[in-house]
Amino acid sequence: MSDDAFATATAAIIAAGRRLDHFGWVPATAGNISVRLPDGTLAITRSGGHKGFLQPEGVIRVDLAGRPLRPGDRPSAETGLHCGIYRRFPDAGAVLHGHSVPVTVLSRAGTEAIRLEGYELLKAFPGLPTHAAAVTLPIFDNAQDIPHLQSVVEDRWAAMAEIPPGYLIRGHGIYVWGADMPAALMRLEALEFMLACEMETRRR
Ligand SMILES: CSCCC(=O)C(=O)COP(=O)(O)O
Numbered sequence: 001m002s003d004d005a006f007a008t009a010t011a012a013i014i015a016a017g018r019r020l021d022h023f024g025w026v027p028a029t030a031g032n033i034s035v036r037l038p039d040g041t042l043a044i045t046r047s048g049g050h051k052g053f054l055q056p057e058g059v060i061r062v063d064l065a066g067r068p069l070r071p072g073d074r075p076s077a078e079t080g081l082h083c084g085i086y087r088r089f090p091d092a093g094a095v096l097h098g099h100s101v102p103v104t105v106l107s108r109a110g111t112e113a114i115r116l117e118g119y120e121l122l123k124a125f126p127g128l129p130t131h132a133a134a135v136t137l138p139i140f141d142n143a144q145d146i147p148h149l150q151s152v153v154e155d156r157w158a159a160m161a162e163i164p165p166g167y168l169i170r171g172h173g174i175y176v177w178g179a180d181m182p183a184a185l186m187r188l189e190a191l192e193f194m195l196a197c198e199m200e201t202r203r204r
């Protein structure tokens with residue numbers, strides 16, 4: 001794998017971290033970000049540290065099982081969730097995880113999913129040509145055991161006819177993916193906007 005591809009992915013991850021921080025979606029050391037590299041390995045943020053102030057050293061490489069290519073490197077504690085998305089969706093090229101207020105509040109409502117319906121921004125999603133469509137985002141109970149959480153996610157995916165490119169983890173955050181970083185960012189921004197609207201609506 002060329003150093004150029006890793007450098008390009010690292011730059012995209014750093015820029016994405018700044019953008020998520022700009023919106024307040026990666027408070028403290030929350031969030032993690034990855035890109036699939038041409039050789040099938042991943043560039044992913046190191047565990048810890050503020051994702052709005054990433055430096056090139058804050059991005060490392062892991063294989064699709066989440067093992068660091070350089071011994072001693074400590075990738076995101078949630079690397080297994082990124083790997084699960086890349087394994088399940090061969091078209092996924094970038095994954096974003098943030099902890100916004102709307103995601104955290106709405107995911108704690110006790111439901112198994114959240115339905116977004118009637119929003120113009122739904123057009124930002126694949127296969128949804130009009131605002132009349134709907135997206136149902138699964139919500140999974142939070143867990144510190146990432147392999148277990150990933151197996152729960154996979155079981156739910158297996159039961160779904162259509163899998164939206166995102167899910168929530170209760171009281172924790174959101175995962176969104178896309179073909180590349182611009183696509184993943186666009187989906188995350190669209191989802192966060194609609195979730196903020198939902199939160200406002202339910203407050204009344
Ligand atoms: C203080 S945030 C707790 C861990 C977390 O949920 C997260 O997104 C960041 O973990 P990482 O290991 O990727 O830094």
Ligand SMILES: [Zn+2]
Binds near residue numbers: 031078098099
């Ligand atoms: Zn998290």
